[in-house]
Amino acid sequence: xxxxxxxxxxxxxVTLILAGCGMGxxxxxxxxxxLDRVVGKASSYQATGSMILNTGxxxxxxxxxxxxxxxxxxRIALTNATKDVTQIVLRNEEGVFVLTPHLKxxxxxxxxxxxxxxxxxxxxxLAKSIIADQDRQFTTDKDAYVFDVAANYQNEQLARQKxxxxxxxxxxxxxxxxxxxxxxxxxxxxxxxxxxANFDKDYFxxxxxxxxxxxxxxxATMGDVAVTDANHPADGKSVTDKxxxxxxxxxxxxxxxxxxxxxxxxxxxxxxxxxxxxxxxxAATGNTSKTAPTATKAxxxxxxxxxxxxxxxxxxxxxxxxxxxxxxxxxxxxKGKYSFNIVEVRPQAKSVALQPGDxxxxxxxxxxxxxxxxxxxxxxxxxxxTNDGVxxxxxxxxxxxxxxxxxxxxxxxxxxx
Numbered sequence: 188x189x190x191x192x193x194x195x196x197x198x199x200x201v202t203l204i205l206a207g208c209g210m211g212x213x214x215x216x217x218x219x220x221x222l223d224r225v226v227g228k229a230s231s232y233q234a235t236g237s238m239i240l241n242t243g244x245x246x247x248x249x250x251x252x253x254x255x256x257x258x259x260x261x262r263i264a265l266t267n268a269t270k271d272v273t274q275i276v277l278r279n280e281e282g283v284f285v286l287t288p289h290l291k292x293x294x295x296x297x298x299x300x301x302x303x304x305x306x307x308x309x310x311x312x313l314a315k316s317i318i319a320d321q322d323r324q325f326t327t328d329k330d331a332y333v334f335d336v337a338a339n340y341q342n343e344q345l346a347r348q349k350x351x352x353x354x355x356x357x358x359x360x361x362x363x364x365x366x367x368x369x370x371x372x373x374x375x376x377x378x379x380x381x382x383x384a385n386f387d388k389d390y391f392x393x394x395x396x397x398x399x400x401x402x403x404x405x406x407a408t409m410g411d412v413a414v415t416d417a418n419h420p421a422d423g424k425s426v427t428d429k430x431x432x433x434x435x436x437x438x439x440x441x442x443x444x445x446x447x448x449x450x451x452x453x454x455x456x457x458x459x460x461x462x463x464x465x466x467x468x469x470a471a472t473g474n475t476s477k478t479a480p481t482a483t484k485a486x487x488x489x490x491x492x493x494x495x496x497x498x499x500x501x502x503x504x505x506x507x508x509x510x511x512x513x514x515x516x517x518x519x520x521x522k523g524k525y526s527f528n529i530v531e532v533r534p535q536a537k538s539v540a541l542q543p544g545d546x547x548x549x550x551x552x553x554x555x556x557x558x559x560x561x562x563x564x565x566x567x568x569x570x571x572x573t574n575d576g577v578x579x580x581x582x583x584x585x586x587x588x589x590x591x592x593x594x595x596x597x598x599x600x601x602x603x604x
Contacts, residue, residue, distance in 0.1 A: 215325035218332055218357075219318055225357055225382075226314045231256045232358075233384035236377040238265075238308065240550045241370070242344070243599045244495065247551055251308050251375065254384070260391040261301065263308065265553070270575070276546065276553050279391045283546065285553050287573050288397050291536030294555050294571070295393070300546040305339050307548075308375055313350050313359050331360055338364055341547060342596070343589045345372060356382065373550065491517050491531060492577065496597035498590050500524040525590065527583035534578050547572075547592060551599045556588065570595055 213221075234253045239246055252264040261278040277284040278300065285294040305312035317323060317334045324335035331351040338348045344366050351361040358380040364373040389395045491506065501523035509518050509530070516532035547554035549572055558568035569582045570591050579598065581591055 213332075215323065215334075218325075218352075219323075222314050222352070222357055223318055226311060226318075229257050229259070230382050231384045231386070232310055232380065232382050233386075234308070234310070234358075234377050234380040236308070236375055236379070237268075238376075238550075239374045241372050241374075242342075242550050242596050245600050247599065249551070253308050253310075254386060254390065255310070256386060256391065261309075262391050262396070263306070263553075267551070272575075274552055274573070275396050277391055277393060277396060279393075281393070284393050284396075285546070285555055286393065286396055290534065290573065290576065291397070292534060292573065292578070293393060293397060293538045295538070295540050296542065296544045296555065296557065298543065298545055304341060304546070304548075307340065307348070307362055307364055307373055310359060310380075313348075313362065316348065317350060327354075330354055332357075340364075341588065342550075342592055344593075353380075356380075358382065489533070491519070492579075492598050493519065494529075494594045494597040496593050497521065498523075498525055498586065498594070525583060525586035527581055527586050527591075527594075529594075530580040530582075532578050532580075533576055547588075547595075549592065549595050549599075551596070554592075554595060556591075558582075559584075574599060 232253075232255050234251075236251050238249045238251050240249070248268040250264075250266040250268060252262070252266075254262040258280075259278070260280075261276065263276040264273055265275075266273040272289060275284075275286040275288065277286065282295050283298045283300050286292070301309060301312065305316065307313075316336050316339055319339075320336035322337075326333045326335075328351075331353060334350045334352070336348060336350065338345045345364045346367045347369075348362060348364040350359060352358065353360055358377070359375075360377050360380070362373070362375040363371050365371050493503070497503075501521050504520040504522045507518045507520075509516050511530065511532045512535075514532050514534055516530055519529040519531070521527050521529075542557045544555050544557035547556045547570060552572050552574050554570050554572035556568060556570050559566035567582055567584050568588070568591075569580055570588075571578065571580050572595055573579070579595070581595060583591065
């Protein structure tokens with residue numbers, strides 16, 4: 188009897204020692220299995236946080252809101268912390284929308300986003316990168332499991348990422364994405380993350396997300412005097428109301444009889460990259476033309492933003508004033524190893540339907556890539572994005588997408604000339 192008691196005491200001591208050494212704690216493999224099950228449930232979630240970008244000349248901070256429903260609907264809102272400007276990405280049964288509410292501007296197109304690409308603030312993207320990386324590195328801290336895995340984003344500068352997961356819920360709490368030299372280029376801190384979140388029926392609809400923003404702005408300017416001119420009719424219905432209506436691809440302002448598709452994606456439709464004559468430069472922007480005298484004074488475009496990054500052996504050719512519909516614009520042309528054009532315009536409010544395309548995460552804003560996408564290697568492709576009230580359209584027939592992204596990113600924080 189004494190011998191049995193002694194054996195039990197030894198077993199208990201060994202168990203305590205092993206527990207103290209970490210035996211019985213979850214290892215990386217078991218956590219990955221749990222994470223796979225959470226992703227497979229396709230539960231809804233809602234998250235808020237902040238994102239700091241070190242990809243430009245100065246750090247930029249953004250507020251981030253993310254929502255996902257079991258219908259595979261998404262809503263992402265990025266708000267510049269200093270400029271108080273919000274951009275929204277939606278995915279619902281009608282397609283993918285990129286909304287810039289303060290400009291009353293919306294793009295709609297068909298895409299597999301985000302199934303075909305990762306986003307640093309999406310739970311699915313983070314979880315799948317952990318599950319897929321067989322060479323993952325794993326550590327723990329007080330409240331989180333920490334995984335160091337390969338990054339899989341469109342921006343090829345982003346090489347690796349560290350992901351902190353809450354030990355109790357496996358919700359992400361922090362993400363750091365670094366380049367090949369271990370410089371942190373993107374950091375996301377989640378301040379709130381809730382699984383099984385509930386949403387209103389129209390939460391993911393374009394009309395709600397456009398009008399709710401403009402209602403907030405209208406409340407702030409209720410005392411303003413209404414303007415009644417050709418562009419602001421005094422008929423009880425504002426131009427803003429009309430511009431918030433989805434029109435199946437046509438500008439709801441009806442200007443010049445052009446479709447919005449022709450205006451927004453015309454850059455890709457009528458040019459071969461590297462055009463050097465005035466006629467070809469005009470074709471490169473679809474519906475652009477040389478600025479001509481009119482009965483009324485033409486609107487000046489204002490400051491021109493030039494990218495501070497150019498691919499090796501590429502130089503600026505020229506800058507030309509053009510007209511895009513009724514809007515003043517500028518055309519920047521570059522040539523060399525790659526040839527491309529950038530059109531800059533401060534657009535009127537309108538809804539636009541584009542060809543099938545892809546979302547491009549530029550960090551400070553969301554871009555839309557149309558043309559030679561979906562695995563196509565030939566043809567003109569156009570990257571469109573909006574920043575500080577300016578819409579940019581970069582078109583090329585030979586520049587790789589990753590180089591287009593680097594050029595686009597390098598326009599952030601640039602002062603106009």
